[in-house]
Amino acid sequence: MSECLTFEYQVSGDDFTRAGEASSDVKNKLKMMGVDSGVIRRVAIAMYEGEINMVIHADGGSIKVLVSDDNIRLILADTGPGIPDVEKAMQQGYSTAPEEVRSLGFGAGMGLPNMKKFSDNMQIDTEVGVGTTVTMDIHL
Amino acid sequence: MASVQNLIEKNCFELKNAGKTDRDITKVFCCDLLSIAMGKAPGDSAWVTVMGNRNTLAVASLADVSCVILAEGAAFAPEDLDCAKKEEITVFYTELPVFEAALAVHALL
Numbered sequence: 635m636s637e638c639l640t641f642e643y644q645v646s647g648d649d650f651t652r653a654g655e656a657s658s659d660v661k662n663k664l665k666m667m668g669v670d671s672g673v674i675r676r677v678a679i680a681m682y683e684g685e686i687n688m689v690i691h692a693d694g695g696s697i698k699v700l701v702s703d704d705n706i707r708l709i710l711a712d713t714g715p716g717i718p719d720v721e722k723a724m725q726q727g728y729s730t731a732p733e734e735v736r737s738l739g740f741g742a743g744m745g746l747p748n749m750k751k752f753s754d755n756m757q758i759d760t761e762v763g764v765g766t767t768v769t770m771d772i773h774l
Numbered sequence: 775m776a777s778v779q780n781l782i783e784k785n786c787f788e789l790k791n792a793g794k795t796d797r798d799i800t801k802v803f804c805c806d807l808l809s810i811a812m813g814k815a816p817g818d819s820a821w822v823t824v825m826g827n828r829n830t831l832a833v834a835s836l837a838d839v840s841c842v843i844l845a846e847g848a849a850f851a852p853e854d855l856d857c858a859k860k861e862e863i864t865v866f867y868t869e870l871p872v873f874e875a876a877l878a879v880h881a882l883l
Contacts, residue, residue: 654832739808
């Protein structure tokens with residue numbers, strides 16, 4: 635495997651308006667690296683959805699971005715409540731987001747489906763009461 | 775093909791922040807649900823919405839739209855406009871309803 639560039643972020647769980655800062659930073663870094671704009675858009679959207687999920691459901695978490703010659707891997711790890719029914723959570727429109735989040739225009743049950751749609755591979759490792767790790771690959 | 779600059783020159787909306795004005799506008803996109811806009815807003819589109827909060831700007835930046843048009847008299851908080859300046863996102867305001875605002879952009883394309 636070729637050498638990876640790694641970026642790491644901590645996502646704060648208490649400030650919904652700051653969600654997106656990590657994704658925005660990655661977007662700018664990839665732009666400077668000359669990555670294709672379509673790929674950047676997919677990475678940015680997939681990562682932002684994951685960031686929002688962490689803020690809404692898991693009181694924050696950490697994100698690792700690994701950039702190699704042919705792939706960008708996003709690893710989003712939290713120690714939140716876990717997902718009891720992954721299949722259900724993957725259904726478009728299924729949401730457990732609180733009302734305050736919905737009033738801001740989010741929480742429509744599109745997050746995980748969007749993450750799957752914009753990545754080439756997505757894996758969810760989750761355990762109720764322990765946390766969730768979502769790994770996404772976007773090929774270059 | 776139109777650009778953000780063309781839209782500014784048409785003067786049909788109030789320009790609140792001039793970001794990257796040389797960007798193309800290829801489509802008009804209307805949606806207030808950020809969850810849907812995130813996945814569906816085409817890159818290089820003019821996004822018409824009434825949802826004026828910080829997350830609107832985050833979605834605009836990450837989904838890579840050309841500009842945001844807040845319709846129906848909706849507005850951002852001053853600190854959010856500062857964020858638009860920082861992120862170089864072009865923002866317009868209009869009292870027009872969403873459909874009419876979108877038509878005004880569409881007429882340019």
